[in-house]
Amino acid sequence: MEPETKKTKTDSKKIVLLGGDFCGPEVIAEAVKVLKSVAEASGTEFVFEDRLIGGAAIEKEGEPITDATLDICRKADSIMLGAVGGAANTVWTTPDGRTDVRPEQGLLKLRKDLNLYANLRPCQLLSPKLADLSPIRNVEGTDFIIVRELVGGIYFGERKEDDGSGVASDTETYSVPEVERIARMAAFLALQHNPPLPVWSLDKANVLASSRLWRKTVTRVLKDEFPQLELNHQLIDSAAMILIKQPSKMNGIIITTNMFGDIISDEASVIPGSLGLLPSASLASLPDTNEAFGLYEPCHGSAPDLGKQKVNPIATILSAAMMLKFSLNMKPAGDAVEAAVKESVEAGITTADIGGSSSTSEVGDLLPTRSRSCSRRSKSFLRRIDGRSKLTRLRVGLPAGSASV
Numbered sequence: 001m002e003p004e005t006k007k008t009k010t011d012s013k014k015i016v017l018l019g020g021d022f023c024g025p026e027v028i029a030e031a032v033k034v035l036k037s038v039a040e041a042s043g044t045e046f047v048f049e050d051r052l053i054g055g056a057a058i059e060k061e062g063e064p065i066t067d068a069t070l071d072i073c074r075k076a077d078s079i080m081l082g083a084v085g086g087a088a089n090t091v092w093t094t095p096d097g098r099t100d101v102r103p104e105q106g107l108l109k110l111r112k113d114l115n116l117y118a119n120l121r122p123c124q125l126l127s128p129k130l131a132d133l134s135p136i137r138n139v140e141g142t143d144f145i146i147v148r149e150l151v152g153g154i155y156f157g158e159r160k161e162d163d164g165s166g167v168a169s170d171t172e173t174y175s176v177p178e179v180e181r182i183a184r185m186a187a188f189l190a191l192q193h194n195p196p197l198p199v200w201s202l203d204k205a206n207v208l209a210s211s212r213l214w215r216k217t218v219t220r221v222l223k224d225e226f227p228q229l230e231l232n233h234q235l236i237d238s239a240a241m242i243l244i245k246q247p248s249k250m251n252g253i254i255i256t257t258n259m260f261g262d263i264i265s266d267e268a269s270v271i272p273g274s275l276g277l278l279p280s281a282s283l284a285s286l287p288d289t290n291e292a293f294g295l296y297e298p299c300h301g302s303a304p305d306l307g308k309q310k311v312n313p314i315a316t317i318l319s320a321a322m323m324l325k326f327s328l329n330m331k332p333a334g335d336a337v338e339a340a341v342k343e344s345v346e347a348g349i350t351t352a353d354i355g356g357s358s359s360t361s362e363v364g365d366l367l368p369t370r371s372r373s374c375s376r377r378s379k380s381f382l383r384r385i386d387g388r389s390k391l392t393r394l395r396v397g398l399p400a401g402s403a404s405v
Contacts, residue, residue, distance in 0.1 A: 012045040013328055016076045018053040018069075018110075021036035021103060022302035023311040023360075024082020030364025031080060031314035031320040037368030038324065039335045049076070051112070054084030054103035054302075058092040064106025070113055074242075078327040079295045080320065081107070090304065112151050116282040117178070117184045119148040121265045123247075125272050126314075126345045133273035133354055141248040142271055143264040144200075147187060148261025149174075149182045150282055153210075156259050172210045174257070186255040187226040188286050198230040202239045202256035202264065214257065217287055235346050236260045240267060247271050265299065272355040275300040276312025279319035279347075281326055290329040296322055309359035312351040317367060340367045 019033070021026030031219055032048060039046045051069040058064055064084070073079050084103040086092075093099050110116070123129060124143040131139050157171035183201075190197040201218045203211035215233055222231045234242070236256065243264065256264060269275045278299040283292045298315030318341060324334035344366050350356030351363055358366075 007326060011043075012047060013077045014047045014049065014075070015323075016069075016079045017048055017050045018073075018079060018081040019050065019056070020082040020084040020302060021086055022083065022304045023306065024054075024084070024302055026082075026309070027311055027313045027316035027359050028082045030360060031316045033364050034317055034337055034368045035320055038330070038337070042330065042333055044330065053081065053106045055086055055090070055092045057106060058094055058101050058103060060095070062094040062096065062098075062101075064101060064103050065109055070110065073110065074114060078293065078323050079110075080291060080316075080323065081295055082316070083298065083300065085302050087305045106156065109315065109374055110295065111282060112156060112246075114293070114295070115284045116293075117149065117151045118283045119150040119261065119265075120189070120281045120283065121146040121148065121268070121278060121299055123265075123268045123271055123278065123324060126277060126342050130273035130345070130354060132279075133248050135270055136244055136247065138248070139271050140247050142251065143248070144251050144268075145253050146265045146268060147182065147186045147189065147253060148257045148265060149178065149256070149258050150261075152178045153258035153375045155262075167184060172208065172257075174210045174213055176213070176217050179214050180221050182226070182255060183218045183221040185283070185286060186253045187229055188288065190229055191226070196229055197253050197390075198232060198252035199302055200232045200239070200254045202233055202234050202236045202254060202260055204236050204260075204312060205233070206235060218255065236264065240264060241275075243267055243271070247253070247331060254345045269299055274312060275315070276351065276353050277314050277318075279315050279317075279322055281319065281322045287326040290331060292326050294323065294327045294390035296320060296327075305308075310351065311360050313355050313360050313364050314350075316347070317341060317364065331396065337367070392397050 017028050019028045035046055049072060051072060052061060053065050068298065084107050086103070092098050092101060092103060122145045125139065152174050154170050154172040157173045159171070160169045162168040168299060169282065171256055187197050190199050195270065199222065201215065205211040205215045219231065222229055239250065247268070269278050274280065280297050282295040284294065285292045295364045296319040298319055300315055303311050319336065321334040321337035324330040324337065344350065344363065345354070348356055349358055349363065349366055351358055351360065
């Protein structure tokens with residue numbers, strides 16, 4: 001038997017952990033287990049720092065995210081977020097007694113201040129057996145990535161609250177540069193596949209001026225810069241219908257605005273069988289060197305209605321896999337995490353939302369340990385991680401999971 005080679009620390013990566021509210025800290029803890037195993041196997045040191053966001057920050061620090069936390073996030077290599085917010089009737093109180101601050105404001109500020117303009121939400125079945133759990137028919141073969149513009153549009157436009165007049169308004173605004181960069185993100189992702197994936201642009205150009213600018217700009221960027229790509233325009237309402245009727249028809253890269261992306265991605269989240277399976281990445285630049293700055297979080301919300309150890313951690317663990325690929329230049333490790341997750345799902349080692357009986361921590365325990373592995377591939381999880389990938393253009397192989405902002 002050959003002696004085990006002791007790995008030496010060759011690199012250090014700082015990861016800020018924003019657990020957030022309710023189930024958020026629980027699912028983050030499971031992702032950290034996996035990341036620590038990756039660090040041990042690869043010789044890369046991960047330095048974790050916990051900070052508050054959302055309701056937890058409101059109650060302890062008086063605001064949904066502090067400037068100090070934003071500064072720490074800005075200096076990190078990447079960020080992992082659990083979930084923010086609570087039930088509709090949850091009241092968050094600051095130390096000085098205010099109740100007018102909302103947890104979601106912290107997440108919106110984080111995205112805007114760190115320029116996390118592109119939200120990537122992959123949607124696919126982790127196992128064919130999950131098709132029966134989907135409330136939608138004909139989900140087999142579904143495989144697309146929603147690319148949502150994240151720091152513009154109506155969520156950040158001019159807003160007027162009802163001041164007693166009985167009138168309130170929100171303004172949808174987009175500029176050409178904002179649309180250009182999200183179009184280039186979609187094109188980049190499409191070109192990582194051979195043959196390139198089609199691009200679907202969703203808007204409401206028959207009614208909205210902002211959508212007409214969106215459509216015109218996306219058309220120009222892809223025609224002038226990426227003529228090899230197939231571009232399809234679809235009105236958002238008809239796209240929503242297609243995702244219910246035959247989701248695989250929209251396989252490829254789906255690009256859309258902030259609000260439309262928020263809605264359509266939550267609709268798509270039921271396709272794989274559970275919202276607890278869907279990861280996401282919010283990036284500040286193209287991941288063309290595998291070191292884009294990003295925020296990684298599950299698509300689900302804080303699940304205040306569920307008890308402890310009930311929430312599926314897979315979405316958060318797969319978000320960590322995306323982080324390894326896009327931000328930490330460790331694509332082989334990310335691939336290994338995804339493979340272990342798929343083996344776990346195939347073996348039925350899951351939480352109740354997809355038919356299993358395991359707790360949140362039990363599912364997380366299976367992935368980084370050999371002794372409790374569910375199959376040969378996940379059993380050899382640590383041995384199969386071959387460290388950091390070389391600095392090359394990323395060959396994307398994205399994984400496929402309550403509502404988020």
